[in-house]
Amino acid sequence: MSDFTIGRDSASAAVHSPSDLYRAVWRWHFYAGLLVLPFLLSLAVTGALYLFKDEIDNVVHADLKRVAVSEQATRPPSAMVEAALAAYPGTAIKFTDPVDPGASAEITVNTADKGNIAVYVDPYGGKVLGSLPDRGTVMWTIRYLHSLKYFGSFARAMIEITAGWAILLVGTGIYLWWPRKQTGGVLSVRGTPRKRVFWRDTHAVLGLFVGGFIVFLAVTGMPWSGVWGAKVNEWANGSNFGYPAGVRIAVPMSGEHMEHVAKTTWSLEQAQVPQSSGDSEGAAPIGLDEAVATFDRLGLQRGYAVNIPTDAMGVYTGSVYPDDLSKQRVVHLDQFTGKPLIDMSYADYGPLGKALEWSVNVHMGQQYGLANQLVLLAACVAIVLLAVSAGVMWWKRRPAGSLGVPPMPSDKRVFRGLIAILVIGGIIFPLVGLSLVVMLVLDWIYVRTRRRRRVA
Template sequence: MLWRWHFFAGLFCLPFVIVLCVTGSLYLFKPQIETWLDRDIDRAVAEGPPRSVSAQRDAALSAVPGGHFLALEMPARKRQATRVLVAHGADVTRVYIDPVTLRVMARRDEQTRFERLVFRLHGQLLIGNPGSAIMEMVASWTLVLIVTGLMLWWPRRPGVGGTVLPRLGAKGRVFWRDLHAVGGMWISLALILFLVSGLPWSFVWGSSFSAVERRIGRLVSVQDWEIGAVPIAATLSGHATMPGMDMEAGAQPALPRPAISRPAISRSVISRAAISRAEMSGAAMRPEGLDAVYETARHLAFPAPVLVTPPVGEGEAWHIRSDTQNRPERIEASVTAQGQVIHITRFAEKSLTDRLIGYGVAFHEGHLFGVLNLFLNLCVALLLTLASMAALMLWLRRRRPGHLDAPGASPRRIGWGALAVMGVMGGLLPELGISLLLLALAGRFLGPRFSALRQKG
């Protein structure tokens, strides 16, 4: 019975797991890849004293007709193009400005940049919320795969070979079996952490979790992670809504005013109110005070990358925030147009739920404890890929041509312990619970028909 569940869970998850390993490995090195892709732009920056930041912003806005200023990314190095994020409709363009000559060096659609494509492929298969739901289903069944796999691996005889260490000198089925079972055992704990820490991003589980937290009043800040597919223009809005909410232009979202943590770029859900106010007000497109706020940001020296975002309404504060991938180091400040700091929000001041998810996301992205975290995540992705390929080889070597050759169904009934475990997992993971219920119903009502057809044939 365990082998049958493990087989079908693996057959469903295997293609998606390999996609997750490849795209996840690429995303681990997001800062390095972004720097490398932009290297020619940054090298072409002219020598000399930079112009005012407001002039750089205006140069970027002039390059995007009808655009509205969303944010400015502060240069992380001395000689680097200034990145200005400009909204036009529901899209966002990243404009690269030479800070010395004010020359527009490049324009790139934020949603089609390499790191965004990898992110959307990793979590949404590039098809939005349906893809997010599919990947959540994969994560749920991968947990079943881990549990059943560990039970199948559990040692039945003393010895290290084939249990703790793979017998690399073996040939044939034994070699592939050890590579699959022992490799899977070693990565199981880290893989569970990856899967659990990725659930807050998924559309179904993440939306439900965030709604529950808001209802009981514990998640008091705007979530610092993206739930499902999110319009890119939403990510720099000062107010966020829950998935599925549709705010009218000019409506004020009911969120706690003090110490609200704005979402990082690509980490929230859109509030159309802020963008609509910017479209209706010419002053909101180029609010005064950017130069003073930028100078304050330089003195604060938050961990890079640092975004400077304008106020979403007249008389409201500017915001300076760190979007570093090591989320426990993220920090944000509310600043007046004259550059005076009103309030600073640190990671340690967030709610327990926010902090736990922040630690999980930082670990998931490989930046919680430096290079060691990157190395661990890369090793897990590599071993998981090898274990998946070994499982495929085991099946292909055993399978008869034209047959699935799945493990036979057990005549024994499932015990109460197994049912309890499945019930708990199904309750915590809604998509797993629904699929288990559908499988049980299909087995109960359709199973006899298929058996009759096989006997007749």
């Protein structure tokens, strides 16, 4: 096997390397990095911040989210809703139970001039503490930046493309790292920051240790992608292997979906919502206080949200998605009888549903507490350093006046074989396949342009 490595200083050595496979892998590792690293950098920074969403929100919005603990009894939910509506007239559509004794209650109000807003109320005295736009906390902003939601559906499609190419980046990176008689750069770093070999070794060693995390985060981030994720979400809902539509009893289902009525996990966004019984005409609704009391009796963990029905067929939906997956739960109550129509927990999901929920929970740093947060924080920091070292290494290596694209293999059959492997990934992830075609066209144009310049 050749001892040719990215760390060599001589461009001519690369050109005359007998390792055609190495050239092909190196070339596509370069392209993958060119496409993915800017997005990985953004995802790593925003993802690292979002790991500590509760801690950061409770500090930044302490005046709204935190209250002094009192020995007096908390006000009834309906009284808190009345206080919120007195300060911000509109229609109350959701009540969120205080997550702990020092937390405020949150009432989501649909207003005529501001749309949906979150109103925060002291549960002990009923004082309105203030409001924010619905999902207007600093960490919701970070989450939308992380998912590229601010930039429209086209930008969100980059999540799928980035994830697919990140996996390619790791696979080709491991091949390039593989020891080839070199004395360093495998598990140690040679040289000083002034030398390119230092940055090459830093990049290689970091990539080795963080590569598994990149693949895991890429795969578990795919559910949020625009094409692949949406299809998997749709496929998983309403099936026994995913998220059954009626888990314990058969009930009339509305055409509404969870994402439109309650804050929910990605995987339950397409789950259908049941409707209240049609034989309750003339009966009075049970009211919010009774609905909350029912959810308490059923044992929903503190901090659950209650969606308030806005028409006669609507239901009270209690939902909670705590760090502990075993306590995740969604309960729909008939607004007239108070009878649970669907009571769904993690234990009721099928194998695919459980796997998706677990992967999403770990991806968000929730499943294993502080250890989960710290491990992923270290991975995010390493990804940032990986991107920086790649940029510095490329800058030091590139020939003057050139992009510094690694050379084509002399035997094109090797290149075509690698492309065939990439095409398989493109079939599994359609947007990745489309981006692969675009990169192939750009590479072809680049090669032809370089040839013309040499002839001229």
